[in-house]
Amino acid sequence: MEVSPSVVWRNKPYRYRLEVRRCPKCGRAFREEVEVCPKCNERTERVRMAGRGKLLSWAKVCQVPEGFEDFSPLYFGLVELEDGSRIIARLTDVLEEPKIGMEMEAVLRKVRADGSTGLIEYAIFFRPAF
Amino acid sequence: MYVCGAHVTKVGRHYEKSVSALAAEAAAPVVNACGEPDALVVSTYLSRFQDSFGNLGSLLAEYLDFKGEVYEVSSGDGSGGAAVSLAVRLVKAGFKRVLVVGADKSNDFQSKRAVKDLQTLISPYESFYGLTYAGAHALAARLYMSKYGVSREELAQWAVVMHENATAVSHAQLPFPVSVDKVLKSHSVAQPLTLLDSHPFSDGAAAVMITSESSPVSIEVASASAPLTLAERDLTFMESAKMAMEKLGNPYPEAVEVHDAFSIAGVIALESLGLAARGKGLDYLIHSPRRVNPSGGLKARGHPIGATGVYQVAEAYFAITDGLGKLGKVSSFLVHSSNLLGANTYLSFLREV
Numbered sequence: 001m002e003v004s005p006s007v008v009w010r011n012k013p014y015r016y017r018l019e020v021r022r023c024p025k026c027g028r029a030f031r032e033e034v035e036v037c038p039k040c041n042e043r044t045e046r047v048r049m050a051g052r053g054k055l056l057s058w059a060k061v062c063q064v065p066e067g068f069e070d071f072s073p074l075y076f077g078l079v080e081l082e083d084g085s086r087i088i089a090r091l092t093d094v095l096e097e098p099k100i101g102m103e104m105e106a107v108l109r110k111v112r113a114d115g116s117t118g119l120i121e122y123a124i125f126f127r128p129a130f
Numbered sequence: 131m132y133v134c135g136a137h138v139t140k141v142g143r144h145y146e147k148s149v150s151a152l153a154a155e156a157a158a159p160v161v162n163a164c165g166e167p168d169a170l171v172v173s174t175y176l177s178r179f180q181d182s183f184g185n186l187g188s189l190l191a192e193y194l195d196f197k198g199e200v201y202e203v204s205s206g207d208g209s210g211g212a213a214v215s216l217a218v219r220l221v222k223a224g225f226k227r228v229l230v231v232g233a234d235k236s237n238d239f240q241s242k243r244a245v246k247d248l249q250t251l252i253s254p255y256e257s258f259y260g261l262t263y264a265g266a267h268a269l270a271a272r273l274y275m276s277k278y279g280v281s282r283e284e285l286a287q288w289a290v291v292m293h294e295n296a297t298a299v300s301h302a303q304l305p306f307p308v309s310v311d312k313v314l315k316s317h318s319v320a321q322p323l324t325l326l327d328s329h330p331f332s333d334g335a336a337a338v339m340i341t342s343e344s345s346p347v348s349i350e351v352a353s354a355s356a357p358l359t360l361a362e363r364d365l366t367f368m369e370s371a372k373m374a375m376e377k378l379g380n381p382y383p384e385a386v387e388v389h390d391a392f393s394i395a396g397v398i399a400l401e402s403l404g405l406a407a408r409g410k411g412l413d414y415l416i417h418s419p420r421r422v423n424p425s426g427g428l429k430a431r432g433h434p435i436g437a438t439g440v441y442q443v444a445e446a447y448f449a450i451t452d453g454l455g456k457l458g459k460v461s462s463f464l465v466h467s468s469n470l471l472g473a474n475t476y477l478s479f480l481r482e483v
Contacts (some may be wrong), residue, residue: 031255059268060321065246
């Protein structure tokens with residue numbers, strides 16, 4: 001079994017909703033449940049990253065890892081979001097070559113299904129904005 | 131601190147040998163030449179996933195019949211550099227001799243398995259939907275190329291120089307020349323990077339002995355870190371390399387081995403170390419092709435992940451004592467080992483005493 005139910009469950013806030021834990025003092029964002037900033041000792045606040053942004057760079061991954069053969073090639077983008085944060089995410093609905101600087105928007109998509117249990121993993125992808 | 135001996139195995143596909151057999155093969159001649167160490171520091175990375183074995187340090191100690199202190203050091207693809215750094219610190223702290231052995235395996239399964247295993251270098255929230263080691267470098271490459279107006283043809287020069295350098299290195303994995311055209315036409319790994327921009331999948335082991343006893347080659351180390359999360363850094367520059375270089379006092383070495391897992395990483399490393407201005411790494415390479423990665427680099431000597439940093443230091447030692455490939459003999463040599471494009475940088479500066 002490649003997909004762990006507990007991992008899918010605990011990663012839902014970031015993977016489904018782009019929710020991160022932000023330190024009110026240093027402003028750093030943790031993409032998982034880091035409840036207290038290890039540097040500032042401040043309680044982190046759950047905030048949602050912006051769902052739109054600008055494409056800074058992209059890659060078309062043709063040599064895909066084991067388990068992703070059905071989805072080849074994989075597109076990835078480095079996106080600068082409207083709130084100033086940055087994210088590396090899968091791109092979807094890529095119908096023509098992406099252009100640096102193009103507007104992108106978040107969308108929930110299927111990542112893969114576990115071969116033996118059928119458990120499906122979803123996550124936020126980015127696609128060219130309408 | 132000094133280096134008193136080094137040995138490397140040929141980098142390549144060692145289907146006949148396990149990671150522990152390779153490690154023993156590299157280590158024994160160094161112990162024979164320099165004497166029994168007080169401590170053994172071992173680095174590996176991929177073999178843990180490929181061989182489902184996570185206790186290489188202890189098994190190697192058993193094979194060497196070594197009863198002293200054993201440590202296994204891990205810092206992603208910079209593990210070799212981390213092991214050398216720690217060994218130098220241990221000698222500084224009072225040990226007379228510390229043996230560093232880097233050994234790794236990438237070829238025990240088909241390549242897509244190695245691609246998957248290498249994803250473990252990347253933060254889980256960036257790797258889980260398929261981002262690969264090559265993919266991360268491809269994002270950096272496109273960003274760099276668009277920022278500095280560098281063409282695909284220009285970037286291909288990196289591989290051309292590396293392969294040319296490797297032709298004179300007996301332990302290199304890919305000691306054959308390639309042309310710009312061949313680099314561009316090789317199949318796409320992660321666009322804009324092609325197969326010939328990429329390190330090969332390599333097996334191999336290297337060993338060096340660090341000592342406090344006077345020896346013809348001295349070594350100093352410096353390290354620094356930056357965020358691992360790729361989205362949290364400038365992918366066109368390695369802050370950690372700049373910081374580590376400052377700690378070393380910004381020396382100007384006669385030759386350098388940089389951690390070019392992919393062509394773009396080598397270019398960015400030269401700039402981050404301050405050897406070239408930003409956006410001018412390829413110009414530096416073209417003007418000093420024999421002084422940059424005379425081994426052929428990760429690109430052509432090969433990249434046995436957790437062993438690579440130890441190979442680089444062994445090569446620097448060879449360059450100062452006997453000469454290395456087309457570079458010949460030099461009196462100072464800088465080694466740059468890096469974990470995932472500069473999340474951690476480990477520098478070693480070797481000099482003729």
